[in-house]
Amino acid sequence: MVAYLDIQPGTGDEVQRLRKIVTALMNQVERTMDVQGGAFSLFQTAILLDDKVRDRTGELEAAMKRLEETNDELNKANAEAHTARMRLVEAVESVSEGFALFDTDDNLVLCNSKFREYWGLDEGNVPYGSSFKVLSQDLIDNCRVPLALQDRQQWLEDRFKRHRNPEGAFVMRMFDGRWLKVTERRTGDGGVVGIYTDITDIKKQEELRRQKELAEKSVLLQASIDNLSQGVAVYSNELLLVAWNQRFVDLLELPPGLVRLGMPFCEYLQFNANREEYASDMERSVKDRLEQASASSSFFFEYVRPNGRVMEVRRNPMPNGGFVTTYTDITARRQAAMQLSEAKEHLEERVRERTAALSTLNEQLRQEIAERLDVEEELRLATAAAEEANLSKTRFLAAASHDLLQPLNAARLFISTLQEQRLAENTERLVERTDMALQGVENLLSTLLEISKLDAGAVPTKLSDFPISEVLRRLTEEYQPLINESGLQLRMVDSSVTVTSDRKLLERILRNFLSNAVRYTYQGKILLGCRRHRDRLAVQVTDTGLGISDTDLDTIFDEFHQLKQSGERGAPGVGLGLAIVKRIAEMLDVPVIVKSRLGHGSTFAVEIPISNRLVRAAAPTQRALPSLEMPLHGTSVLVIDNEASIREGMYHLLESWGCAVFTAGDLEEVCRLIEGGSLRPDFLIVDYHLDNQITGVDILLFLKREYGIDAPSIVVTADRSDAMRSEVSKAGYRVLHKPLKPHRLRAWMAHSLKAKECSS
Secondary structure (H helix, E strand, C coil), X not given: CCCCCCCCCCCHHHHHHHHHHHHHHXXXXXXXXXXXXXXXXXXXXXXXXHHHHHHHHHHHHHHHHHHHHXXXXXXXXXXXXXXXXXXXXXXXXXXXXXXXXXXXXXXXXXXXXXXXXXXXXXXXXXXXXXXXXXXXXXXXXXCCCHHHHCCHHHHHHHHHHHHHCCCEXXXXXXXXXXXEEEEEEECCCCCEEEEEEECHHHHHHHHHHHHHHHHHHHHHHHHHHHCCCCEEEEECCCCEEEEECHHHHHHHCCCCCCCCXXXXXXXXXXXXXXXXXXXXXXXXXXXXXXXXXXXXXXXXXXXXXXXXXXXXXXXXXXXXXXXXXXXXXXXXXXXXXXXHHHHHHHHHHHHHHHHHHHHHHHHHHHHHHHHHHHHHHHHHHHHHHHHHHHHHHHHHHHHHHXXXXXXXXXXXXXXHHHHCXXXXXXXXXXXXXXXXXXXXXXXXXXXXXXXXXXXXXXXXXXXXXXXXXXXXXXXXXXXHHHHHHCCCEEEECCCCCEEEECHHHHHXXXXXXXXXXXXXXXXXXEEEEEEEECCXXXXXXXXXXXXXXXXXXXXXXXXXXXXXXXXXCCCCCCCCHHHHHHHHHHHHCCCEEEEEECCCEEEEEXXXXXXXXXXXXCCXXXXXCCCCCCCCCCCEEEEECCCHHHHHHHHHHHHHCCCEEEEECCHHHHXXXXXXXXXXXXXXXXXXXXXXXXXXXXXXXXXXXXXXXXXXXXXXXXXXXXXXXXXXXXXXXXXXXXXXXHHHHHHHHHHHHHHXXXXX
């Protein structure tokens, strides 16, 4: 029995193989039937074979279907790839630049017609698969790169290096004059893609622009050298004339036709040699001059032309080769130099003549100078002697004033003791006259001491900025009681101005003004105030006193000059007050102004600088004056002084006040009194200058340290130096100056004892 299978036609080797399987199965079935001969078995066998054939046929049909689908997809992919490649080829071909693609092995896989044109390749003979190295070698072999003909190997090495490491674009010139801009970069798979752009038109435009600029520069250069007063000739590196001006032709008197563009320098040299232009320098030949010009080095020389003109020639090399030569006519300069040389020689001759004459005069002058020096030396010695005499006088007055104050102090103490006692009327009048005489001597000695210090330069100036109102208020408080006692009125006009001066010396000047105003004013008032004049302040004292005549105004500042006027108030003056004012004003470099009218009063003023700083005045305070309410009866007082007369005077004065007085001349006496048990002082009065270089401060500190004596103390002295005052103040004690004023001493004793009593 034969079964017919419905087998779908297929394609390919798989279909043929399946057909062979089916035929083999059918043949096997037929052979089986022949051998067994049983119809039923054959039927069963046929059924079984039919099922197997159907299963295998289904599998075959499925495989055939999958194969057909795979073939369709492959055909579709091939068609798409072909289409994409054709599109890529068309796209590359449509690019106006040359295009070339090299694979990872650096073999050409794709290019366009522009690339083939640049490389000299035929369209039908594109060497795809050729390496970049082979293509570059062919490019040189075909002489398509003129630059490569100079050094083939170097060009290839540079080109391979750029290709292996593409870093931007570069320019390459072709054999036919075209310029290509080559831009290469790496692809994602490691290949290289190159773009070749024809930039010949751009290069031509650049060349035209460069030529235009060069032409413009040439015009500017020509215009510049045409306006120079020098002759100029410019030669190229081939020693050919490329630029010149008419001055060059005129100065050297060159004939027409010689000077032209491209004239060889050797031709110019030969022409000058033939006409003996360098007659003054015939040793150098044309060859030497030409070799020197070829060396392109700077050169300078001067020579005289046959017509007598002097020429200066300078040659300077140019950066790109060649040189510039300038020709300057220096005839006038040379003539001026010769004239100057002649004038110099003439002047030197005159100088020699005058020098001889001056030598004679100098000799006479030296003799006169020697005589004058002798006179000046004598004058200097006389001046030095006078100054030394003046200083000796000053030192003598200072020493005398200081020494005289000691006995004067004792005399004042004795007089004060007498004044404390009840005396007969005649005796009391004599005591008052003696006191006034001693007060006059005291004023005289104090003034002499002060003026001697000023003359010796022993008074330093300490400038500072301070409100003038502080000085005005202080002087008003100080002189108000005296002026009121004299029956006069004192008016002070305050000011907020800050001035620059020495406060103490300024107060000394104003005190003198006020003292004179009180002395020579009998009725009316005294005005203390200020007037501003730009950057200076005039501090003035105006009175309604006797006034000063015009003849006396010029002499009132002289030493010991006193006005001859009656009725002078108080103790008589010594005529040194205004002399001291003059010296202080000179030290401060300030002017003193005096205005007066006889019988109507006077105005004395000193002008001081106004400060730019603003210093606020301190609030006025009520100064506590020593009180006299504290009784001194029974107070134990120790007086230490090396002058016996002063100790005696102090003893009687203090005893008259009811004090228990102890005196000592030195430290040993003090120690004996204390150690004897008879002394525990309530108050100490100690002289500053004692014997053996010991000071009163030393004794007070010793008593405090060794015996615990810390009673109120006063240091008395005739020394008015700042060093002494600073030492005493630093130790914590107060100073009273000799001659002592008893009422001040008593007041400070009472004040000190009361202060100690309150503190305890």
